[in-house]
Amino acid sequence: MKQKFDVVVVGAVGIDTNVYLKSDAVNFEVEANFTENIDYIGMAGGYSSRGFAKLGKKTAFIGYVGNDYKGRYIMDELRSDRIDITGVFFDPYGTKRSVNLIFKDGTRKTFYDGKGSMYVSPDLKLCRKILSKTRLAHFNIVNWSRYLLPIAKELGLVISVDIQDIVDINDEYRKDYIEAADVLFFSCVNFDSPVPFIEKFLQNNPDRVVVSGMGKKGCVLGTKAGIKFYPAVELDDPVVDTTGAGDSLAVGFLSSYFLDGYSLEDSILRGQIAARYCCSKKASSSELITKEKLDKYFSKFKT
Template identity: 55%
Template sequence: MILEVDAETVVSYLSGTKLAHINIVSWTRHLLRPLKKAGLTLSVDIQDVIDPDDFYREDYVREADVLFFSSTNFSDPSFLIEKYLEIRSDRIVICGLGNKGCVVGNEKGIEHFDPIELAEPVVDTNGAGDSFAAGFLSSYILEGYSIREAVLRGQIAARYCCTKKGVSSELITKDHLDLLFEEKSEASGQLP
């Protein structure tokens, strides 16, 4: 079965939005250029990369303005970030490292961010990467936070997700994220 979605319908439906976060299921491939042409910022999660030259992910890697991937198969993702920035230097590339934090690259360089802690224990990591992406993207693209601030907000959302057992109904709210962000920012000296 081949799923085909009409690109014009999708672009029309997303009219007035700033951002599209795309998963790498094959039917989304033909939406990449129309969404870019419509002026949306494209975020793509290419998941757990095995081969940096993977043909299947090539379109997604080329078109993404913000590119997420997991470090599951690489202990040091720096060379992958560099490779993806060589393809397009005008983007942000983010690699989640699980309990080791994350690595973020852009045209200014590559930076490692240590993990953050919350009082509640980790009970389930399912959904942490998606929570990080949602926290980062909403903060950076939609609310205008700096990259560093958006990374912290993404980390808070991801870590909070890990305190819940596999239910999306208990994900962090914006108000709770704002509160934890203020606490963590003051503790780390990020806010004046």
């Protein structure tokens, strides 16, 4: 079947409420803390699908929203981004929500409400039809998405998976995602060194590409050629919100390496630029980097 999409994103989308603290920490000795609170479309699937679309990629999204105001708003916004939502289903438990407590340095604590994610089952026939129209599928680890991994594998797609803030290298929840991935992204926010994780992931599949975001320390790339660390890139605007940075790193890398033909090293740089740009915006899924801006920043870093 002729390809219709550059990428299909499979994952979670919902409404995020970012709570920006005006002080360094929550004061639990008083009832009220004064903050800036912003609602927007978020979560890994929201950021990833909108990120690819901003870069001009023909994008389809497979996910769930509630049959409610928030869900209809999300579908309208994705349509306006020219993202195909044929694979968006209704979750009887409602639209997912997250509350992200954002500290003054841009770091965060997230409180995630996945609604019916552990119980719903997607229409596999329809999902197969959508996945058959692409060569690249980017998966988030919302529970129901695991049922689409065998389909993507059978269709011979490049399977990218973001296992996010992993804690246990032997985590059973993430096991089938890791086994299926040709490209694996993860955050090392919960530990000091990503090296043992990368070594384990490459041991299971030496041909895969592994990318880990390290925040202020930059990021690291693991392949059968070895493990290489890259320093963080800096832009003029300060870091105000790290929400979506990992998704932007993945989008920038995948679009550059698999869709635009850049080298691994250049694709890492472009992914880092996309991530750093995301961090300079508050509640930023509608303000992610465009292809024109990414190309401009990339040229600047390369000269």
